[in-house]
Structure formats: C-alpha cells, structure tokens
Amino acid sequence: MRNLISSGLKRLKRQDSKYPQGDKSATVIAVATVKGGVGKTTSTINIAAALASTHQKRVLLIDLDAQGHCSTSLSALVPDAPVYTPISEVLLADDQKQVLDSAVSTSYPNLDITPADSSLAEAEGLISQKIGKEMLLRDALAITRTHYDVILIDCPPNKGNLTLNALLAADYVLIPTDLSPLAVQGADELIDAVLTVNERLHHKLDVLGVVLTRVDGRNVSLNDEIRKQIKDAWGDYVLSSEIGVNTQLSQAQHEGQPIFAFAPKSRGAAHYSALAQEIYNRIFV
C-alpha cells in the first residue's frame, strides 16, 4: 500500500541547519520599483561590485527576477556549470532551505550571486498557496545573512509576491527611477507599497533612497521640472548621486562584467562609485 502519512512530524525534531551560523549580520537591500527598464539591475550589480571591491564587504546578490538579468550582466564572472539549488526551489521548499543553497561564488572578490532562475515566473503564482507567503525569503535568509555584510536583491518590475518577499526580507529599499513621468509614478507606487507593508505586516522597512538613473543631460528643462517635483516630495530620501546615461554601462552588461572591470575610467564607473559611497555612508557610517 502506498504510504499515507507524510514525514511532517519529523520536522518537529528539526534537524540543525546544514550551515553553521556565521559571525556577520547582513544589511539586506531590496532594489525595486514598479516600472521596468529604469536601471534596477544595472544599479544592483554595480553597487554590489563597488561594495565588494572598494569597500571590502562580503556581498550576496540575489537575482529575484525571472528574466535573470543579474546573471547575464555578470556572466563573465560566474563559473560555467555552477552547482546550486534554484532560488525558486528554496522559496517553495517545505523543509526550511537557505538562500546559501542557491549562492555561487564569482571570480570578483567578495561577491556571490544566485544564478538566473526562469522558474521564478511560475514561483510568483505558487507562492500564493504557501502559508506565510510573504515571509519565505526572510526565513530563507535567517542563517544566510550571518555569512554576508550586504545582501542586494534585484526585484522584478512589479509589486507581485516576489517583490513582496524581498520587501519583507529587507532592511532597506533602494528605488531607482529615471526622469520620465511613468518611472516617477512607478517609484511613487513602490513607496506606497512600502508604507502598506510596514503598516499591515508590522515591518520596519526603511527607504534607503531614491536614485535618479539614466539622466540624460540634454533634456535640461524637463529634467529640472521632474527633479524639482521629486525633491519637493521626497526630500532627503533623494540620493545626491545621479547616474547619467553612459553607453559603457550597457556595453559592460553585454560583456557580463561590472562597469569597474569593463571600463573603470568611464563616467558610469565614476557615477556608480559615488552612489555606492553614498549608500555605504548611509548604512555603515
């Protein structure tokens, strides 16, 4: 006869995690907004790289977007056939798994990444069926965060279950926006979601900042008008470092490298270096 009884009760005698507790306590940053294509992934990978190299922090980059753009953007640094458990499996597992199961080392100093996982698209829906559906990532980071100084999460461009999990797992949210009306509305919507998460789910997520990305120096008057609105509304939450349009940033992504490895003297490298320094100061100083 087929076995009728699940092994559930064994979980009462929970095995110790296969990972030892580390001696760190990571600051977790979700990089999120509702609008697509505004530079979330570009920002996530380059801030991660700067914190790992210049600031010598041990960094984990979590690619929570089914598009897998973090992984393609750093493909030159990731081993060819890495052994890992896809992050969607970690999130959906009944037994408590850790994001450490998904992490692989890169050839960049101090930088680990969870590789691309196209099953995240399916996971987005399946998460709804789980008890504690908003807390899956937070739980899966409990031990993982003791092994890193900073964990950056690249979110999909929406407010779905994966983004919600990132917000609930994070201490801070970083919101990239370009100076287009739709992107600014997307950032506004995300800020609204942060407030709702804090109120309804009793979380203490802080806005690390809104960062202006893809700033095109040629649209001076429109830029100034939108920038003024943003600063009037969000004040000190607007980071002073802005990221200008720089084709070397997209070329670096195409070559699978952070800008600091591909074109260290470029404007893009200077802008992301200044942004990472500002973020470092807000978190660690």
Ligand SMILES: Nc1ncnc2c1ncn2[C@@H]1O[C@H](COP(=O)(O)OP(=O)(O)OP(=O)(O)O)[C@@H](O)[C@H]1O
């Ligand atoms: N400052 C910049 N200058 C020039 N190109 C940029 C800049 N920032 C991003 N890009 C390019 O714009 C495109 C979108 O950027 P990115 O993938 O980072 O956005 P995203 O918000 O993560 O998008 P998605 O919502 O699809 O995940 C990419 O091709 C990227 O190389």
Ligand SMILES: [Mg+2]
């Ligand atoms: Mg992206």
